[in-house]
Amino acid sequence: MQRRAELLDAAIDLIGTQGLDALTHRAVAAGAGLPPASTSYYFRSKDELVDEALRRATELEIGRLRELRDALGEAAGDPDALVDAVAAWIEEQLHGAGRAACFAQYHLQLEAARRPELRDALVARAAATRALAEEVLERLGAPDPGQAALLLVCAVDGVRLEALASGHDAHLRGPELRALLARLLRSLLRDQA
Amino acid sequence: MQRRAELLDAAIDLIGTQGLDALTHRAVAAGAGLPPASTSYYFRSKDELVDEALRRATELEIGRLRELRDALGEAAGDPDALVDAVAAWIEEQLHGAGRAACFAQYHLQLEAARRPELRDALVARAAATRALAEEVLERLGAPDPGQAALLLVCAVDGVRLEALASGHDAHLRGPELRALLARLLRSLLRDQA
DNA sequence: GGAAGTCTTGGACAGTCGTCCAAGTCCTGA
DNA sequence: TCAGGACTTGGACGACTGTCCAAGACTTCC
Structure with a gap:
């Protein structure tokens, strides 16, 4: 299973640096420093490779979201601190280690539009982000926090894509x-309201 | 030049229905009902084909934006009418004729992140959308209409992608x-403010 | 220790890709 | 009318793709 995870990491990295088209069996294996046939062994088909890479990227994003929640725990209720934390979180995804997973996330959204079997990963991320946003907005006293959370998440996604x-x-x-x-x-x- | 335009339309359609990976010389020619070699004749390389298709999709989006502006001209100053017009404009892109160009637009944003030579098309669309948004928001008396317009455009982009x-x-x-x-x-x- | 299973990998296969070319068709201007 | 050029296209080329296989290496359990 170690190699499988390495391959998925290499795949996400490839999506971030060269796009989804560059995701070939051989390129992924080379990126992980493994022999070419290893990708075929761990993934029955290319679709399986792409799907799992996109799901893994979603897991990474959700994990980073949990870090953001923890960081916010200290400064909860302070709008300025919240803005600072979210800005730092966005910039880490634009220029830091989260860049590849961030790219993969947008590729996932475009892929899921045509392939419904990918939507569960999307739903999981949406639920996690919206839950965090709603929790924060409710604590700050926003009217209709559910609707506000959806709006906040969409707006942040749009801003992040524009900056990307x-x-x-x-x-x-x-x-x-x-x-x-x-x-x-x-x-x-x-x-x- | 007629065939060239037909090929670009077929390319955009292909991006919308099967994604950017499916954009091959042969598939584009087949989509336009033309012999396979026609794509090679009108586009020196695949990059040229992809680039021009994405630029053309951007032109289409800017054109549809002008239609939105005209539709708003009548109902200017009425927030409810504005919301209705924008909602109809979004749904036309999600389920109507603008779907393929809308897909292409998001692919363009991801491509432009790695290939700066595509950014001029992005800048043109951003300028057009922001100008329209700023004009409307100013008329409605929004504080700092420039900043509000940027926020509005990013949020609408995020909402549209989420719905897509x-x-x-x-x-x-x-x-x-x-x-x-x-x-x-x-x-x-x-x-x- | 040895059988049974999993892991690993070099190499091969057919198919598709981008690109090119030579021959043919069509149109234009003198 | 006819030469010159642009347009059109069937076919070909090497490169690369996803997938598979057989053989070897390794691990695990009796």
């Missing part, structure tokens, strides 16, 4: 990113 | 979609 696409010279970083998130949060809190 | 990935049985349609957009707009308008 614009590359390193993006305007969506540092102080400007924090200002944007701050306004989003402020708006969701002050809205009266 | 969840498929036809999505919870993000009809009345619920309108309610979500209404809250987003309300929040952005009532926020006090």
Whole structure:
């Protein structure tokens, strides 16, 4: 099972650096430093390889989300601290170790639109993110926290994708990113249903 | 030039129905009802084919945006009419003729993250969408319409992707979609900077 | 110790890919 | 009318793809 996990990590890395098209049996094996036939042995078909890589990336994202929840535990109820934490979490995914899994996550969404069998992974992530968002928003006193959470998650996903696409010279970083998130949060809190 | 346009339309259609991986010379030619060698004649390389297809999809999206602007012209200043128009515009992209170009747009964003030469198309679309959003938000009296427009565009992009990935049985349609957009707009308008 | 099973891997297979070319068709301008 | 060019296309090429197999290495249990 060790090699299987290594192969999946190499696959996610490949998606992040070269896109889903570059995900071939041989490239994955080479990325993991293993002989070419190893991918065929651990995965019955390419679809199985792609699916499991995307699911694994989702698990990684959910794990990172738990880290964010823990980080928020200390600073709960403080909107400024919340904005800082979310901004740091986004930038870690844009320029840090979470970049590949973040790419894979968007590829998963596009794949799931055509292949319903992938949707359970999507649903799991959506549930985790929305639960965290709702918990935070409820504690801050947002009206209709469920709806606000859905909106917050979608908006953050959109902002993250925009920043991802614009590359390193993006305007969506540092102080400007924090200002944007701050306004989003402020708006969701002050809205009266 | 007629055949070239037909090939690009077939390419966009292919991206929408089978994904970017399915974009091969032969499949595009077959989709356009043309002999296999025609793709090689009109596009020097596959990259050129992919790039032009993604750019063309962006033009289509910008065109549809102009239609939205015209539709809004009548009902300007009325938030309810604005929400209805945007909701109809989103659903047309999810289930109507704009679906393929919408798919292509997200693929473009992921591609542009790794290939900066594609970013000009992204910038053009971002400018067009943000200009329209800012114009509308300013007319409705939103504080800092520029920032609000960026937020609105990112949020709508996120909502659209979420709905796209969840498929036809999505919870993000009809009345619920309108309610979500209404809250987003309300929040952005009532926020006090 | 040896049988039974799993793991590992080099090599092969048919199919598809991007790309190219030479021959044929069509259109234009003198 | 006819030469020159652009357009069109069937077919071919090597490279790469997913998948499979047989043989060897290793592990586990009687």
